[in-house]
Amino acid sequence: MRMSKGVEWALHTLLNLHMTGGGPVGSGQLAAVHGLSATYLNKQLQLLVKAGLLTSLPGARGGFRLARALQDITLLDVVEAIEGDVRPFQCTEIRCCGRVGELTPPPSEACPVKVAMVRAEDAWRQALAAQTLAEIQTELEHRPDVADAVRSALS
Template sequence: MKLSEGVEWGLHCVTVLAGLPPRATLPTKALAEYHGLSETYLAKHLQALTNAGIIESLPGPKGGYRLRRAPEEITMLEVVEAIDGREPLFRCAEIRQRSPLTQESAQYRVPCGIHIAMARAEKAWRDALRTQTIADIVSHYQQSTGEQRLQESAEWIAGRMRQI
């Protein structure tokens, strides 16, 4: 399984936005610069997050992005699905029906063991991401990052955020 790099970008941007004070936004340019990303490509992912109701875009000179909901209400799975979609990761093509020893179609009504195992694994993966919130990620970052780095980050962001 391989998620797009946009998932990582989206998760990092959402965690940065989670730290903004009320009535503050960050423009695309600042988010791209903070993470060393292409502004144009990042904008597409931010639009997907906006369409999913995770963040909101405010237009104008004081505009930018901010969370639409509290970080405790946004799950990692929501961000993953906003960027990469909700399609199953494994797509069973039923190749067992192509065998020279093909059976009657009634024999294929039950999914094969591979399909069942992959669906079970994907459900576990999605369930795990559904329990992790953006607030959990922010908390981990704050606990695992030195005070100086936290301060530098906060100052950098404060210098680029806009008040509405």
């Protein structure tokens, strides 16, 4: 499974916003924390707003803040916000094409390859849905230096 770097950027940004105590924080500041492209990060931030994970506040003192508590945001929420809800495996029914398709009757059952891939994708999605950002934040609490660095970088 391959995901864009936007997923990683979004996850860290959501966690960083939590560490600041709520924001709002500008996209330029959020990008600078990890030396990211502010333009590209802003696109990810807009997708997070559209998905209801962030709110955007306009104006000179505006920026982004969490729209939900970390315990209410799953890894699947973030992946779907950035990547969309598209299945990575697309069955094109090649079993019905070419010489094999000519030599066999049309299938009456679902493609076993598709069934297996959907089952694997469902397991992957369930694993993402089962983990919240609050659980990751709990792991980060064992590294208070990271939270201090984030707060310092965003102040």
